[in-house]
Amino acid sequence: MSAEIICIGTELLLGDIVNGNAQYLAKQLARLGIPHYYQTVVGDNIERIKQAIAIGTSRSQILIFTGGLGPTPDDLTCEAIASFFDTTLEERQEIIEDLQRKYSARGRVMASSNRKQALMPQGAEILYNPTGTAPGIIWQPRSGITILTFPGVTSEMHRMWEETAVPYLQNQGWGKTVIYSRMLKFWGVAESTLAEKVNPYLNLSNPTVATYAGKGEVKLRVSAKAENSELAEALINPVTQKIQNIAGLDYYGADKDTLASVIGVLLYQRGETLAVAESCTGGLVGKMLTDISGSSDYFWGSITAYDNRVKQELLGVTSQDLETLGAVSAVVAEKMSAGVRLRLGTTWGLSVTGIAGPSGESNNKPIGLVYIGLASSQGTISFENHFGASRDRTSIRHLSACTALDILRRELITTKY
Amino acid sequence: MSAEIICIGTELLLGDIVNGNAQYLAKQLARLGIPHYYQTVVGDNIERIKQAIAIGTSRSQILIFTGGLGPTPDDLTCEAIASFFDTTLEERQEIIEDLQRKYSARGRVMASSNRKQALMPQGAEILYNPTGTAPGIIWQPRSGITILTFPGVTSEMHRMWEETAVPYLQNQGWGKTVIYSRMLKFWGVAESTLAEKVNPYLNLSNPTVATYAGKGEVKLRVSAKAENSELAEALINPVTQKIQNIAGLDYYGADKDTLASVIGVLLYQRGETLAVAESCTGGLVGKMLTDISGSSDYFWGSITAYDNRVKQELLGVTSQDLETLGAVSAVVAEKMSAGVRLRLGTTWGLSVTGIAGPSGESNNKPIGLVYIGLASSQGTISFENHFGASRDRTSIRHLSACTALDILRRELITTKY
Known part of the structure; x- marks a missing residue:
């Protein structure tokens, strides 16, 4: 027994939206322990939807549809399902009444096009939509096949799934394993x-x-x-x-751990504090650290020294260092980490200086060369990284920031002060 | 003539990731005017992948695969394709050499499992991966059918698509209406x-x-x-x-313009420079500014003053300001912007201080309250924002950083000095 997800909508085929509904349903099926081997996306076209149903029913027992339940002529899900299973659509008075109630509660009059949303295959059970206008169905058109339909609007779909579909599936004996x-x-x-x-x-x-x-x-x-x-x-x-x-x-x-959250726990446990000096990452290390709520307990701040003058004036890098070794060098990385640690008065100072590209490479310093410095009361150390000139700026900056955090993480785990 | 997207990976069926690759390819096909009526997602299972190929070849002429090209045993895309088209896989020496080059450039040794990535169907053209280890293929296994494979890693896939697949498809006469x-x-x-x-x-x-x-x-x-x-x-x-x-x-x-790139052009044209002081955004404004290659021409650096001591020692905020008005106040925002401008010696100083939540709210300062300060030779101004306590930390930080950049953008457009 397995389920298949069939998402209907030309906007998916045009790439206007990402298929978050498929991801949500996939997670939900996994949680319920219902196997699921295929997802299909098809546009608002009745013959192609019917073809997807033919394929789906040949290999899966539960077909879960999203989209195509609206009031406009290109909403064709119910029509395709009824046609495939050779039945007719009938207008359900209880849906009409539900829609009229919803419209009058909003001080509006139901448009006549909404009557379309009350047309359901004969024999199908209605899956009410508590927040929107498009109801779905749960239907066994023939033995061994169950059809569920949901609107494409994410919030409506989630609520209908959780409140109606999950209890139904569990009542049927599905979702007994997780x-x-x-x-x-x-x-x-x-x-x-x-x-x-x-x-x-x-x-x-x-x-x-x-x-x-x-x-x-x-x-x-x-x-x-x-x-x-x-x-x-x-x-x-x-x-x-x-x-x-x-x-x-x-x-x-x-699971939800990040390098920054793991460092946060370690620093907090040790009662230690951190300051950061960034060059090529331009603030990304600080951004990652402060993604974590409560990071102010251990992260005191950072200095982004994008211009060399800032490296000199705030971080204690000398003009001689910059002239003889260059801003991207082990010595400058170490001085930046020591400088920011001293300036902010923290236990640890962490620094990044490198060439993120696509410009900025020099004779013997390729794009992707990144030095990371780490300063503590025990002195400073530096690490040379080659992230590769073939990588783009975003990747090099991301790798640089994560590697800097990882170096501190390893140091925090392996050293006792 | 139409294309079909087949995404391979159990992580998609478990809902671990959203199918951003399908959205990207869908957009690209639309841009090229290549019709595309179906998307299929299937797990790392050779028989099911072959079944998806059988269905795909019965209704589409171009099959575009993503995922399943890695070095591990559950990466089965090439094997399934070769088996379906009744051909064998052969080891390509040029791929082995490319992989060895990439590993040695990063100071690593290629694992023997990577040899698997050099196995390609006989006759298939190699689609080189400039940034990662998994190459793809372009192959016409029989008349009227073209196969393209890409790794699931998004950045690698994008680059291979743009640099290799698009020119190939256009050479074949596809994508004639755009x-x-x-x-x-x-x-x-x-x-x-x-x-x-x-x-x-x-x-x-x-x-x-x-x-x-x-x-x-x-x-x-x-x-x-x-x-x-x-x-x-x-x-x-x-x-x-x-x-x-x-x-x-x-x-x-x-298109590719961002608030940061637009500011960059304006500052560059005016020959002006910028420094940033961040509190609740923790480095995000600097990160956005330095996402732009060449930003060192106008962005000199930033001070992230996450702890109040740093606001005092580096930005000239007084203990009286902090005690009477609090760190999240118009005066502190203005002093931070003036302080970082003075300290770094730039034309403009931009600052952000606020409560990103989920903790940190106080009696009359709700989560989502954010002040932005802007300093220039004409003095300082501040802006009060209420981003709403119902938003999460990530959203409030993002809105804060973008709004700060937008305030500077409007100022740069409307003022002449």
Whole structure:
């Protein structure tokens, strides 16, 4: 038994909107443990919608539609469904009354085009829309096939799903098992390297382990299927623990954790404070740190020294450093971190200076060369990074900021003061 | 002739990510005037991928795949394609060499699992990935069918599409009528207000005008269909000109313009410089300004004074201001802007101080209260904003940063010094 999501709307085919409805329904199906192997997007065209229904009914038992329930002539979902299952549409008086009530509550008169929204396939159960005008249906047009329709408006769809569809599906005996996932997050390791290290776990069947990578980060999703979330967690916990042990410091957190939130917890626990000096990242490190509510407990502030004069006047970099070594150098990174730490009076000073491109490269300093400095009462250290001239400005800046945070994270975990 | 988008990845079926790749490709196909009637999402399962190919080839002539090109065992796109078209995979030496070059440039050694990414169907043309490790293919496995594959990583996919796939498709004679769009961007006006002002233009048929809104910004997409982009532009230009005249200062730019890029052009033309003092935005304003390559010409730097001590020591805010008025006040915003301007020696000083939430509200200062200060040789001014306690931290920070940039933009346009 599996479900298929069919999203209807030419705006999806034109790329005017992203398909957030499919993501929402996919998550919901996973949570209910209802398998789901296909999603289809099709435009406002009756023959193509019917073709999608033909394919869907050949491979799935529950078809979930979004979109195409409005009052305009290009809203064709109900018509296509009725035609495919060879039945007629009938006007439902209770929908007409519901619509008239809603319009009069808003001090308006129902437009005659809204009558279209009361036309439903014979025998279909109405799925009321508490907030909008487009009702949906739940219908078993033939044995083994269940149809659910929802409007494309996200907030209406969510409420109808949660209040009506979920209880219905559970009453039918579906959604008795749950799929529970934990996303493990890693920084400073390549996807292929991590996959080799945890290779035995990639072939498990329950829980399953899958790798993801993007923007310099590697993730492993550990998913278990069980009768309830406690049992699923009991399947997941030993596996995530073993993977974390194998990954060591490359593992930084799970689910909603970010590098910045993990650093926040560590600094807070240690009762320590942080100041940041940025050049090529221009404020991005500070932005990431202050994405976390409560970060004022440990993040005191930052100096973005985009111009070299600011590096000199506020951070203690000397004109000699800039002339002989250049702004993108280990020494300047270290002085920036020490300078901002001293100036703001914090436990730690963290700095980034590099060439984010696409311009700014020089003879022996390529785009993607980034130095990170870290200062504490124990002195300063610096780290040289080569993020590659083939990467774009946004990627290099993102990698630079995350790598700086990751360096501090590793230092906070491994050092005791 | 039509194209079909097939996105591969269990993470899409689990709802872990939203299908932004489908939206991007849909937009691109519309721009090229290539019809596209279906999108399919399928998991990392070879039989189901082959089934999607069977359906796709029965109704579309161009199949565009994203995802499933990585080095791990669940990356099955190439294998499924080769198997469906009854050919074998062969290791391409040139890909191995490219991968080795990329790894050694980053000071790493290629894992043996990466060799999998060099396995391509016999006869397929390689679509090189300039930024990542997963190459794609362009292949005509049989007459009338063209296959394109792209990695799921968005930035890599975009670059490969633009640099390689678009020229290829156009060489093949596809994309002969173009849909050409210009996205007009507005700040500081509600969608409904703008829609009323430009109402007559919303009913045109070529070009069409559609409104979009999100994250405080309003956009109008003006799209024309024509034989080439010059003819399409000739349809678009008079309409966009009239809309810009109606919108006045609320219009800030088009397409890739951002508030920060528009400010950059204005400052550069005036030969002026900018420094920023941030509190609740924590670096976001600086990050936005330095998203623009070349911003070092006019953006000298910023001080993020997250802790009140930093506001006092570096920005000239007094302890009396903080005690009597509080850090979130018009006076502190003005002093921060004047302080950073003085400290960094720039033409303009721009500041933001506010309560981004979810904590931090006080008796008469609600979440969403944000003051913006602007300092120049003419003195300082401040602006009080109420972004609303119902908004979340991310939205309030984004609105704060954009509004600060917009205030400077309006000042730069309307004042002459």
